[in-house]
Amino acid sequence: xxxxxxxxxxxxxxxxxxxxxxxxxxxxxxxxxxxxxxxxxxxxxxxxxxxxxxxxxxxxxxxxxxxxxxxxxxxxxxxxxxxxxxxxxxxxxxxxxxxxxxxxxxxxxxxxxxxxxxxxxxxxxxxxxxxxxxxxxxxxxxxxxxxxxxxxxxxxxxxxxxxxxxxxxxxxxxxxxxxxxxxxxxxxxxxxxxxxxxxxxxxxxxxxxxxxxxxxxxxx
Numbered sequence: 074x075x076x077x078x079x080x081x082x083x084x085x086x087x088x089x090x091x092x093x094x095x096x097x098x099x100x101x102x103x104x105x106x107x108x109x110x111x112x113x114x115x116x117x118x119x120x121x122x123x124x125x126x127x128x129x130x131x132x133x134x135x136x137x138x139x140x141x142x143x144x145x146x147x148x149x150x151x152x153x154x155x156x157x158x159x160x161x162x163x164x165x166x167x168x169x170x171x172x173x174x175x176x177x178x179x180x181x182x183x184x185x186x187x188x189x190x191x192x193x194x195x196x197x198x199x200x201x202x203x204x205x206x207x208x209x210x211x212x213x214x215x216x217x218x219x220x221x222x223x224x225x226x227x228x229x230x231x232x233x234x235x236x237x238x239x240x241x242x243x244x245x246x247x248x249x250x251x252x253x254x255x256x257x258x259x260x261x262x263x264x265x266x267x268x269x270x271x272x273x274x275x276x277x278x279x280x281x282x283x284x285x286x287x288x289x290x291x292x293x
Contacts, residue, residue: 077221081128085111096136099129101148112155119157126154165189183249184261184269191240194218199269200228204256208247212239219268226268 089107090098104126111117111125130149137147165173170189177185188198196218205214216237220229231237250260261269 078128081125085115085125086129096133096143099133099148101152104129104149104152108152108154119155123154123157126152180264183246186246186249187242187261190246191215191242193240194231196220197231197236199259199261201260202256203252203254203258203260206242206247206250206252206260208244208252211241211244211247213242214239 089110090103107129108122108126111122112119117125126149130147130152133144133147133149136142136144174182174185184198188195191198191213193215197215200217200219201213201215205216207213215231217228218231218236219226221227258266259268263269
């Protein structure tokens, strides 16, 4: 998480406001212009802009609470952010999946199929334990995920409260998994029982986007 925030400062805040800009350089007008910069010049999506703006606003809110305060108010509180419109779901058809599966090593095919049908983030799938799967009801409990802890990944809660959920996975997919192992073992792991290197992404993608994202990981 620390790397993400330092990246915001280095790549998004400093290039626009300046390396030595005082804290009061962030005005309502400049903040609105920064949003345009992120959207048009950087090509950021609405959710990414909201994350970066929330980071800047949080820093200014903390400054306002200091005594004596270096700024009288937070200029970011009333800034209008771009609206996020849901994109149409792109469904993977049978031919696309069969072709993609041929490119994956046998060991990782159940993992990749589980990720597709569950629509869970790779960081959530990689954190699942054997006991999180009910082979009778086909219910899978998702209540944890791998997080960026700076120098290493750490196990924590999903990104939002809504991320704690139970999903249903087809029995044919669960039949490809070894659920007879120790309940506290990772459901998907390396041959040494350690965390899968494919458990690092927090993105949720579907359809052809899923195939593109997963091809980068599963064919290496």
